[in-house]
Amino acid sequence: MTTVALAQLGSVAFDPQATTQKAVDAIAGASASGAELIIFPEAFLGTYPKGLTFGSPIGKRTEQGRDEYLRYWNGAVELDGPELAEIAGAARDHCVFVVIGVVERVNRTLYCTAVMIDGQGHRVGHHRKVMPTGAERLVWGFGDGSTLPVVPSPAGALGTVICWENYMPLLRSAMYSQGIEIYCAPTADDRDSWIPSMRHIALEGRCYVITTCQVMYRSDYPDDYDCVISTDPGEPLMRGGSAVISPTGEVIAGPVFDEECVIYAEVDREEIIRQSLDFDVSGHYGRPDIFSLHLDDSPKNPLVTAPKEAD
Numbered sequence: 001m002t003t004v005a006l007a008q009l010g011s012v013a014f015d016p017q018a019t020t021q022k023a024v025d026a027i028a029g030a031s032a033s034g035a036e037l038i039i040f041p042e043a044f045l046g047t048y049p050k051g052l053t054f055g056s057p058i059g060k061r062t063e064q065g066r067d068e069y070l071r072y073w074n075g076a077v078e079l080d081g082p083e084l085a086e087i088a089g090a091a092r093d094h095c096v097f098v099v100i101g102v103v104e105r106v107n108r109t110l111y112c113t114a115v116m117i118d119g120q121g122h123r124v125g126h127h128r129k130v131m132p133t134g135a136e137r138l139v140w141g142f143g144d145g146s147t148l149p150v151v152p153s154p155a156g157a158l159g160t161v162i163c164w165e166n167y168m169p170l171l172r173s174a175m176y177s178q179g180i181e182i183y184c185a186p187t188a189d190d191r192d193s194w195i196p197s198m199r200h201i202a203l204e205g206r207c208y209v210i211t212t213c214q215v216m217y218r219s220d221y222p223d224d225y226d227c228v229i230s231t232d233p234g235e236p237l238m239r240g241g242s243a244v245i246s247p248t249g250e251v252i253a254g255p256v257f258d259e260e261c262v263i264y265a266e267v268d269r270e271e272i273i274r275q276s277l278d279f280d281v282s283g284h285y286g287r288p289d290i291f292s293l294h295l296d297d298s299p300k301n302p303l304v305t306a307p308k309e310a311d
Contacts, residue, residue, distance in 0.1 A: 002155040004182075005030035005038040006263040008242040008256060010216040011047045013225070014075035019045050020083040023100060024090040026262060031094035033264060036119070036154035039099045041212040041242075042163050042186040043112055045083060046076045046103025048214060049139065050188065050237040051227035056138055068226065072139060076105035079126060084115060092121030097153045099160060101186040104128070109141045114160040114186055116151055125149035130171065133164045146299040148174055155208070156181030156269045163187040166197060174295050176205045177282040181272050185211040190239045195255055202245040206275045208267045209245040214238045215260050247275040 007026045012018035023040060030038045042048060049072060055065020077083045084102070091098045097119050104113040104126075112129040128143025148171075150159040159180045165171055166185055175183065183205055185198060190213050202209040218225075219233035229237060236258060243254030244265040253265035279285050 001266045001268050002037065003033070003035045003264060003266055004155055004210060004244065005033065005035035006210060006212050006242045006244065006254070006265075007038055007040045007044075008212060008215060008240045008263060009040070009044065009260050010214045010220055010238070011044055013047050013216075013221045014071055016045055016075055016077050016083045019047075020086050023087055023098075027087070027090040027094055027096050027098060030262060030264075031096050033262075035096060035264060037097045037099070037158075037182070038262075039184050039186065039210050039212050040101055041214045042101040042114075042188050043103050044101045044186075044214065045087075046110075047072070048188045048216070048238065050216065051229035052225070053135065053228055054138055055226075056135075064226070069139065072103070073105060073108070073110060076103040076110050078105050079113075079115065079123070084117075084123070088117050088121040088123065091117045091119060095119040097155075097158075099158070099184050099186070101162070103140075106141075110139055111143060112136070112140045112162060113143075113147075114162055114184070116149070116153075116158065116160065118151075119154065125151045127160045127162065129162045129165060131165060131168065144300040145295055145297040148178075148295070148297065150175060150178035150180050153182060155267050156272070158182040158184060160184040160186065163189055166201060170293055172201065172205065173282070173293050176207075177293065177295075179282075180205060181207050181269060182267065183207045183209045185209055187211055187213050188238055189213065190241045190257070194241060195243055195245075195251065198243065198245050199249045199251065202247055203249040204281055206247045206272055206279060206281070208247060208272070210243075210265075211245075212242045213240050215240045215258065247272050 055062030132140040241255040
């Protein structure tokens with residue numbers, strides 16, 4: 001049995017250093033409670049811009065919207081930057097495997113990324129969201145197939161699928177085919193319909209599903225935050241709903257709404273095997289003679305240079 005922690009926390013909006021400290025404190029607290037794995041929500045480090053339009057109606061971009069993008073870019077982090085180095089140090093100091101959602105800055109483009117850091121403080125993988133949803137496409141670039149890893153963790157083989165990527169059957173199949181056991185689903189979706197989807201995935205993949213969402217109110221964002229959802233400071237923009245689902249589809253922890261908290265659960269790898277007796281979606285139930293999936297896991301770079309000829 002392995003204890004896992006779900007950090008249902010909100011960002012300190014556009015303040016990566018303050019949010020990093022919040023993450024470090026949560027890692028220390030999770031370790032003190034016996035957890036070997038902690039999962040943070042989507043875009044925790046960098047901020048999920050709920051309700052922003054970035055001044056971009058079709059056919060027009062406003063100067064205010066460009067200023068909002070500048071603030072968002074300034075609040076993002078780099079994979080080799082000081083914020084993730086500090087989180088890696090906390091992971092090492094407390095021997096906790098960390099999965100954390102970040103807004104990743106690469107030159108002038110941003111990505112919605114989940115970073116995986118092992119208990120020795122090494123970054124062992126990262127996943128860039130391959131399909132931002134709706135207006136997210138305005139401010140987040142598209143990941144490619146090179147960042148779909150499943151990696152060892154204290155709780156089992158672990159991978160991350162972000163928010164509405166979980167509605168992409170072929171992406172789920174790619175994770176199942178890699179033997180995923182701990183299926184992390186950081187999200188910004190706090191609707192009542194989300195947990196039923198997570199229960200389906202747990203049953204489909206015969207794996208543990210861990211979903212984490214932030215709790216953020218309008219008052220947690222700056223006064224000049226041009227939110228089209230609400231101007232009421234007490235309005236919840238994200239209400240949590242984090243939970244753990246077992247390979248039987250049973251909700252074994254959470255969901256918790258409307259409060260910041262850390263949720264704990266125990267996961268058992270042997271239960272994954274037990275539940276695979278009659279269904280293994282990428283094994284004996286897969287029918288590769290009829291169905292197959294092609295995954296292109298090569299990185300897609302905008303500049304490819306020809307090799308130089310030897311003198």
